[in-house]
Amino acid sequence: MKLLPRNSLVVFEICVTLLTNHFQMWFELHPLEPNNYLGLCENILQSEHTELCKFFASMHVNPEHYAWPLLSSAFSEVFSEANWLYLWDNILSAPPYYQIFIVVAY
Numbered sequence: 001m002k003l004l005p006r007n008s009l010v011v012f013e014i015c016v017t018l019l020t021n022h023f024q025m026w027f028e029l030h031p032l033e034p035n036n037y038l039g040l041c042e043n044i045l046q047s048e049h050t051e052l053c054k055f056f057a058s059m060h061v062n063p064e065h066y067a068w069p070l071l072s073s074a075f076s077e078v079f080s081e082a083n084w085l086y087l088w089d090n091i092l093s094a095p096p097y098y099q100i101f102i103v104v105a106y
Helices: 008-022 035-048 050-058 068-072 081-093 098-105
Strands: none
Touching: 008 081, 035 050, 035 098, 068 098, 081 098
């Protein structure tokens, strides 16, 4: 990890925390997208903003188009480095479903 190159124990703990708490369902259908996470994004969007969900459906936009790029890049393509670090500080200290809500909110 580039951010913590000298402390391998912290890097190991962060990786294990991510794999066991935050990405535990990502690998069920590997190498395909984690449809369970994408389905959660769609369900939250449906319950919170029905009109936007209907618009996406009419334009044939599904969670693979709007949620998977954010999740697969770990939000690094849409946030500056400083904001990305703030975001991941919150993701690591929040419940595992927090990142799903960030995707839908973004």
